Amino acid sequence: MKESVYKLMPHSVQNLFVTGYNIIQYRKRYGGKYNFFLQHFLSKRSASFDELKTIQNERFLKLLGHAIENSKYYQNLYKDAEMPTSIGEIAKLPIISKEMLRQNIDDVVTIDGKDAIHLKTGGTTGKSLEVLFTLDNNQERFAMLDDFRGRMGYQLGKKTAWFSGKSLLTSRDLKRNRFWKTDIKHHVRYYSTFHIKDDYLKYYVEDLIKFQPEFLSGFPSTMFEIAKHGLKYGHEFPANTVKAVFPTAESVTPVMRSAIETFFKTKMYNQYASSEGAPFICECKHGNLHLELQSGVFEVLDKNDRPTKSGRLVITSFTTEGTPLIRYDIGDSITLEDETKVCGCGNNNPMVKEILGRVDDYVYSPENGKINLGNVSNTLKDTKGIIRFQAVQNEINTIDVLVVVDSEIFNDKIEQKFIQNWRDRIGDKMGLNIRYMDDIPTEKSGKFRIVKNNIKHLVNT
Incomplete structure (x- = not known):
């Protein structure tokens, strides 16, 4: 209406x-506690690494206790688990996936929908998911975001x-x-x-x-x-x-x-979070990305769930008491910076070398393996006249590349360079279909996806 x-x-x-x-x-x-939260984050801008780790540990234990007490799902999930006494023992807890969260969402949530802030995640990589936030958590997230933006x-x-x-x-x-x-x-x-x-x-x-x-x-x-x-x-x-x-x-x-x-x-100035409530990663004035330890726990794991420098991101978020996210495989990946590197901006949170984006944002070549979003984007190198393109993979041995071009600039020579850039990445054996379009629409969310990977279930990750 x-x-x-x-x-x-x-x-x-x-x-x-x-x-x-x-x-x-x-x-x-x-309203509410927003100003309290904002002043807290302002006061902790130059907190030492040890102080940030102490705050992180206290908040982790508080969230864990809250989930066990108020969430039927976590009560059942942890009934046979040995409970960690600190973040250092977080690996004792099982990892949960987005599908597990979606299928059990009614038992995961700890608050009544009437008293909650409702947010939906985008459906660009699957079905959408509705999560519930407490009013305090929602205000704290905006305070943290405004603290980051306020620095600029x-x-x-x-x-x-x-x-x-x-x-x-x-x-x-x-x-x-x-x-x-x-x-x-x-x-x-x-x-x-x-x-x-x-x-x-x-x-x-x-x-x-x-x-x-x-x-x-x-x-x-x-x-x-x-x-x-x-x-x-x-x-x-x-x-x-x-x-x-x-x-x-x-x-x-x-x-x-x-x-x-x-x-x-x-x-x-880049920043990472998510609709379902992931903790924050924020870029400082020196151009470095920092994990915000006050917002959650960031685990970077390999395919065997072992800690690594570059891999998939498993998060625990302190601002998700309404829909607790504890060891949640969010579907993104990052690369951590060398621990010995220190940023001169005054932020003592650990640094991230690169946010690699969604784990699914890749095309797969049977000959060369995964080609990530950055390498897909770089197929534009030394070309002109390509207004927009999108890589769509529906079959393991074939990729479709949808392209919108400026016909006054784009020519056969540029096309061959674009094709060669793709061949340099996917190899010579894979099928490559260049399809010229008048337009490539955005998703229903308004986002535009450079890569649409529809064969991830066929790839042994």
Whole structure:
């Protein structure tokens, strides 16, 4: 009913509707204990590594006790397990998968849905999952996120361009080449991530230049397309306008970072979390990624569940008391930095060398093995005229590469270079189908996936 009424509203009233909706949501996010949490994180910005480890251990034991006392699922799961007395013994507990969580979610949760914040994970790699957060946990997560962004000058109310999966446009907007709605009170402009095509991109660029946001946040794939368009057609974004870019929800490749930072004349600061409540990994002003030990436990494990420097990420999150996540295989992978390396930013949390993204974000070659997202992205090396591409693998011996090109630039020579780049990665035996498209749509969430791996069940990981 609300959606049908919203679509009938004129643009100016829709902006007021968006503003009113946010006022209600922000009361939940920034009320209660939010300021208490924010002040705590501010006070711990330069905490020693030992102090951070002590806080982490205390919070781990508290979460474990809470889950055992209040979650039927964990009570049953741990009934025969030897309980750890510290984080050092966390491996005594079993690892849970997303499917285990999904199938048992009613027994996992510890709070009534009426008293909870409901959040759904994206369904881009499987079925969606709804998790419940306590109000305190939700406020603490926003405090932690705002502490990270605040280090780059961000505060709620500063002019921000947001690129997320909000579906806010009507057919009238499209006819007028208007691809945004604005929260007037908080100075946030929400740009659609569902209409990223060459015919529309100039309107995004022109409005962003006119709007002059101090901060950009959201899907990096959308910001990347806008930045590429701006650079290609010589649009000049005003210098010293954007103070920082905060990507969310998707992996950031070096190509994305370079284009976004070049066009918007600023720095991107990456951060990792998740809709279901993963602990945070945040990038500092020195360009280093840090585990935030106050937010949870990060285990990097190999295929035999043994600790390793680069592997899949198993998390325990302290801000998930409503839906406890303890030794949860989240489906992502990271590489840890050398323990002897020290960052000069003052943050004493351990460092991460690279966020590799989803474990499923790879294509598989029977000849060469897994080709990760970064290497897939690098198939664009020394090419021009490729606007967007997506690698789709539905068979073990074949890969389809969907490509949108600029016909004025793209030619046979570039095509051969692109194909050779793929052959360098997948080998000569695998089937490679290049399919030229007018457009490659985003997912229902508004995200764009460079890789769609539909054969992971056939690969022995």
